[in-house]
Amino acid sequence: MTTPSADDARPATAGRAAAPESGPSDSPPARGQNGDQPLLRLVGVGKNFGPVRALTDINLDVTLGQVTALVGDNGAGKSTLIKTIAGIWPQDHGEILWEGRPVRLHSPKDAAGLGIATVYQDLALADNLDIVQNMFLGREPVKHWALDETTMEKEAKRTLADLSVVTVRSVRQPVGSLSGGQRQAVAVARAVLRQARLVVLDEPTAALGVTQTRVVLDLIRRLKSQNIAVIVISHNLNDVMAVADRVAVLRLGQLVSVGPLSQYDAQSIVELMTTGTSGRRAAAGSEPSSQQPAGSSSEH
Amino acid sequence: MSTDVEQPSEADEAAAIAAPEVIANTLGEYVKIWWTRVRSGESGALPVILGLVVIVVYFQARSSLFLSAGNLVNLIEQAAWIVTLGMAEVFVLLLGEIDLSIGYTSVIGSVFTCWLLVPPDPAPWPLAVLVGLAFPAVFGLIEGVIITRLRLPSFVVTLAGQLAGLGLLLAIINIAAPGSGGTIRLYSSVLNDIENGAMSPLAGWIVMAAAVALGGALMITRDNRRRAGGLAAPPASVTWLKVAAMAVAGVVVVLIGNTNRGVGLVVVSGVPWVILVVLVVLVAWSFLLGRTRFGRYVYAIGGNAEAARRAGINLSRIRVLAFVLAGLTAGVMGIIYASQLGSVSSNVPGGQNVLFAVAAAVIGGTSLFGGRGTMLGAVLGGLIVAVIYNGLQLLGLGASPQYIWTAVVLLAAVTIDTVARRSRTSA
Ligand SMILES: Nc1ncnc2c1ncn2[C@@H]1O[C@H](COP(=O)(O)OP(=O)(O)OP(=O)(O)O)[C@@H](O)[C@H]1O
Numbered sequence: 001m002t003t004p005s006a007d008d009a010r011p012a013t014a015g016r017a018a019a020p021e022s023g024p025s026d027s028p029p030a031r032g033q034n035g036d037q038p039l040l041r042l043v044g045v046g047k048n049f050g051p052v053r054a055l056t057d058i059n060l061d062v063t064l065g066q067v068t069a070l071v072g073d074n075g076a077g078k079s080t081l082i083k084t085i086a087g088i089w090p091q092d093h094g095e096i097l098w099e100g101r102p103v104r105l106h107s108p109k110d111a112a113g114l115g116i117a118t119v120y121q122d123l124a125l126a127d128n129l130d131i132v133q134n135m136f137l138g139r140e141p142v143k144h145w146a147l148d149e150t151t152m153e154k155e156a157k158r159t160l161a162d163l164s165v166v167t168v169r170s171v172r173q174p175v176g177s178l179s180g181g182q183r184q185a186v187a188v189a190r191a192v193l194r195q196a197r198l199v200v201l202d203e204p205t206a207a208l209g210v211t212q213t214r215v216v217l218d219l220i221r222r223l224k225s226q227n228i229a230v231i232v233i234s235h236n237l238n239d240v241m242a243v244a245d246r247v248a249v250l251r252l253g254q255l256v257s258v259g260p261l262s263q264y265d266a267q268s269i270v271e272l273m274t275t276g277t278s279g280r281r282a283a284a285g286s287e288p289s290s291q292q293p294a295g296s297s298s299e300h
Numbered sequence: 301m302s303t304d305v306e307q308p309s310e311a312d313e314a315a316a317i318a319a320p321e322v323i324a325n326t327l328g329e330y331v332k333i334w335w336t337r338v339r340s341g342e343s344g345a346l347p348v349i350l351g352l353v354v355i356v357v358y359f360q361a362r363s364s365l366f367l368s369a370g371n372l373v374n375l376i377e378q379a380a381w382i383v384t385l386g387m388a389e390v391f392v393l394l395l396g397e398i399d400l401s402i403g404y405t406s407v408i409g410s411v412f413t414c415w416l417l418v419p420p421d422p423a424p425w426p427l428a429v430l431v432g433l434a435f436p437a438v439f440g441l442i443e444g445v446i447i448t449r450l451r452l453p454s455f456v457v458t459l460a461g462q463l464a465g466l467g468l469l470l471a472i473i474n475i476a477a478p479g480s481g482g483t484i485r486l487y488s489s490v491l492n493d494i495e496n497g498a499m500s501p502l503a504g505w506i507v508m509a510a511a512v513a514l515g516g517a518l519m520i521t522r523d524n525r526r527r528a529g530g531l532a533a534p535p536a537s538v539t540w541l542k543v544a545a546m547a548v549a550g551v552v553v554v555l556i557g558n559t560n561r562g563v564g565l566v567v568v569s570g571v572p573w574v575i576l577v578v579l580v581v582l583v584a585w586s587f588l589l590g591r592t593r594f595g596r597y598v599y600a601i602g603g604n605a606e607a608a609r610r611a612g613i614n615l616s617r618i619r620v621l622a623f624v625l626a627g628l629t630a631g632v633m634g635i636i637y638a639s640q641l642g643s644v645s646s647n648v649p650g651g652q653n654v655l656f657a658v659a660a661a662v663i664g665g666t667s668l669f670g671g672r673g674t675m676l677g678a679v680l681g682g683l684i685v686a687v688i689y690n691g692l693q694l695l696g697l698g699a700s701p702q703y704i705w706t707a708v709v710l711l712a713a714v715t716i717d718t719v720a721r722r723s724r725t726s727a
């Protein structure tokens with residue numbers, strides 16, 4: 001494996017802790033020790049499924065403390081893009097840079113090692129395991145040769161409480177017995193538990209009612225205020241408008257527009273998604289200056 | 301399916317979702333939750349135990365000899381190998397895989413054991429046992445690697461393993477014991493005593509007391525740790541009831557074992573060693589599945605392999621390890637088998653044995669689709685299969701009803717389980 005080990009990720013995690021209370025709205029996002037470097041940078045990334053070109057030449061920067069909304073019509077390639085970032089399937093073309101260094105994401109473990117946590121659209125939970133077991137799957141604490149169930153259960157409870165997930169009766173119920181919204185909450189809680197530096201959410205609100213949608217949006221804001229980078233896919237433009245700092249529009253596997261939220265309104269996003277161009281905002285594959293303050297989030 | 305299922309109350313709803321051990325705080329709550337779970341097909345070992353009791357009562361009614369000490373010890377000795385092979389099969393069944401080869405690889409292992417112990421200069425018996433365990437484990441390793449590397453179905457790969465195993469068995473016995481007509485004797489008295497020897501009555505009591513004390517201590521520590529952490533823990537009364545139940549079961553077993561089962565003037569008594577062997581395997585493997593990462597990942601892969609993969613679990617490694625452990629456990633079965641017969645013969649029905657093992661696991665509540673099942677279930681299921689065999693033999697009935705009744709029980713177990721689950725999900 002050529003990926004940086006978990007050790008490489010540690011100092012930067014410390015950097016996150018060292019930037020407390022960084023207001024989400026009033027300044028350019030706090031950066032790690034690496035100056036202006038984005039946390040994650042995709043350069044010319046492409047992915048084919050046989051003859052299907054699911055992604056072509058994607059260039060995208062993701063910065064700490066910012067919420068990037070990835071929008072696009074069905075089949076635009078959103079899920080494919082984040083699965084590439086998550087190491088589910090490696091890209092066929094292009095490069096992925098993590099804090100300026102090229103990395104190879106060949107397995108979910110590679111991504112997890114860097115601090116990338118993903119909440120999938122098709123929720124990756126095991127129905128036969130309970131909430132605690134799912135939340136800790138792959139990173140269970142061990143004490144005296146045995147799984148430390150007590151610690152896991154306590155931490156799971158605390159995390160769910162932090163996220164105001166109050167509807168589950170017991171953290172020991174199998175995930176198969178949960179409603180769609182509850183499952184989503186568990187999946188999000190699982191990502192939060194991972195101390196991630198980049199949290200990727202694929203349609204986190206798609207199955208949720210009004211209250212739980214608000215809970216998830218609040219949660220996204222909380223991640224952001226902890227200086228975590230967030231990528232969120234959504235078909236719901238209200239959600240996008242509510243939490244995003246930046247918008248990236250995908251259409252037929254191509255990134256047709258990227259920029260701060262302030263440069264878009266709902267209509268221009270829809271036009272970009274459907275036609276690839278918008279009268280209000282010129283379609284540009286190029287990255288606008290990421291120095292631009294993310295002014296929009298202060299409006300809420 | 302009834303359409304007028306009553307609306308479950310809130311407590312019922314909570315009960316349907318988690319074991320009472322982790323959500324109940326009082327005895328009343330515990331019983332209520334437990335009963336709701338029983339009704340919804342989440343009751344764990346209960347239906348199997350009930351089934352066992354029904355069958356035992358039937359045979360006792362038909363033959364008063366059934367519950368005699370002599371026959372019960374006999375039954376335990378007959379059940380030991382199938383119970384052990386059932387536990388072996390659980391490792392792979394939990395993954396949604398199957399291993400058809402261990403019926404033969406297990407006895408090939410014990411042929412090696414016997415071979416090493418042939419006089420005039422036998423190897424030390426622990427070494428011989430080690431080789432006997434290593435062979436099926438390595439065979440499982442090879443099968444596991446083929447299955448994961450080449451992405452072939454385990455059914456086919458282990459079916460090939462079964463055929464190859466039969467061929468190897470014939471060849472190796474002929475080399476190890478030429479001119480014997482395909483039988484090799486087990487010369488070690490230590491190994492023969494696993495099935496045919498017994499602890500002294502005092503040793504039986506000591507082992508039983510130690511086992512109950514250890515089990516009870518583990519349960520109580522677990523409860524205390526949960527309570528200290530502010531988590532729901534079963535009330536002390538429940539825990540003590542369980543310890544008491546364990547103690548009663550232990551006392552009954554030792555009393556039966558220590559009853560004289562000799563004929564005429566010969567006194568034969570004591571708990572057979574094989575109980576200890578099976579118990580150690582059961583406890584070790586239950587711990588492995590229930591309390592370690594490996595076990596957690598086995599269940600996760602059986603439940604949702606993609607979820608496990610995305611959680612960063614190395615699926616191939618867990619799968620290969622499961623086949624190795626199935627082989628290793630089968631190796632234990634091979635030694636028990638050789639001990640029971642005092643020899644290994646090339647006529648061993650390895651293909652049939654392995655199917656009985658699968659039946660034992662499934663009767664004990666293991667799902668063929670993976671993700672569900674326990675070692676204890678396989679032990680109880682294996683006991684049922686053995687009771688049917690033993691009881692019908694006692695009644696002077698031959699092989700034909702034995703197969704048919706095993707088939708009926710297998711079908712009944714799967715049907716009850718499936719119907720209970722279906723009614724729960726549709727409720
Ligand atoms: N495993 C796969 N094999 C083959 N083609 C695939 C696979 N996954 C996705 N695709 C194709 O890649 C394209 C992009 O799919 P993707 O799932 O990324 O879309 P999406 O933007 O997430 O859509 P939605 O909004 O419906 O979730 C589609 O044309 C799809 O058919």
Ligand SMILES: [Mg+2]
Nearest residue numbers: 078079080121
């Ligand atoms: Mg998608």
